[in-house]
Amino acid sequence: MKKIGIIGTGYVGLVSGAGISDFGHKVICADIDKEKIKEIKKGNILIFEPGLKEIIDRNVKSQRLSFSSNIENTIKQSDILFIAVGTPESASGKADLTYVENAALKIAHNLNSYKIICTKSTVPVGTGKKIKEIINKNKPSAVLFDYVSNPEFLREGSAVKDFLWPDRVLIGCENNKTYESMLDVYRPLFRNKKPIIKTDIATAEMVKYASNAFLALKISYINEIANLSEALGCDIKKVADLMGQDGRISPKFLHPGPGYGGSCFPKDTKALSNLAKQENIPLETVNAAIKANIYQKKRMFSKLKALLKNRVKGKTIAILGLSFKPNTSDIRESSAIEIIKSILKEGGIVKAFDPISNNEMKLIFPDIKYFSDWEKTVDNADCMVIMTEWNEFRSLDLKELKNRLKKPIIFDTRNIFDQNKLLELGFSFDTVGRKKIINY
């Protein structure tokens, strides 16, 4: 059993802390935000993530997991420290490393014995080197440490599963002793036959950015092919499905939609692009993915407007789904924000519903009406727009929907509905990458 300290109880810190304690280690999750720690201790974890509360409760009960706002003590009591603080986007698009550097400094000042310092936060290539310098400059000279880059590949909405069943775990480090200690942390994963791979620090840092940017690129690519399919009369669902059957391409992340959002893809693509600029290396593919995503978000409103025959003013539009994807309350960079902004700007009226994130969206749009079910949201609306593919929307009763809407018009930006059924019921509708039907 290792004694583990996690600095930062955001998304990554909380899931990692809960997961590592579930592996049998003693974990303290620490955060400078006293209020946050108070809430977490009361059982209020503040983020919506399926399975997270259960795994936290289980490990708190068995006394393997605890929470603290005392960073100094957490550092002193731990064998391995994980830095899991935020790396927000700065005004220039670069990753802001203030929190990471502050955490490194605190670790250095409280380094009372040999420890492994491991970064989980997404940081630009070269940050490990910087962190090592900060710690070396500020630690007591007799105490030693080793550094590891151990990036996370968690997806919001399935983060607990991703942590316990990862495709791979990367250990970017400089010697075998460190690698062996990190293997001890993740040893239960061997039971699941998951590879735990040793590499160097810079490679581990790069794999994280390169993977996220690649997935973003894949989405932007299929979105552009979807837009072209619309123009050429092909059905993107069939095109993507058949493309995905090529093992080299795979069907994953080939779902067209209203543009990617969330806390990672938008931020990480920009940070990678900035890194390349600094090094004077062209990174045109990633730049194009960023540009295509901005366009895709804007395109959603143009398509809605066309579906409403260019008359948005005074129209009531029911938006179903506000989070950037299902199973999360996170609305960061959600495409719903962009479309709501445009509707309001053109004088439209928005009724909105998300199974989880109404309250989050209220902070951005306090004046639109929010509802607690889809039925009331669509009542008497001129059009319904699906922005997030929550499961409960997939199975909603289309006949009832038609009766409740003022006009049977649907914009399905996630392609969740059966077009034949919509046709049969006499809906006018548009999708992303499929045939548009206007019956009025």
Ligand code: UDX
């Ligand atoms: C992503 C990475 O998947 C994860 O490995 C990394 O650690 C963090 O960033 P996340 O942001 O939680 O995870 O969500 P993800 O499921 O990757 O979706 C990101 C965005 O892409 C969402 O807006 C989603 O709707 C969109 N998306 C995803 C598509 O539009 N089409 C797809 O085929 C897949």
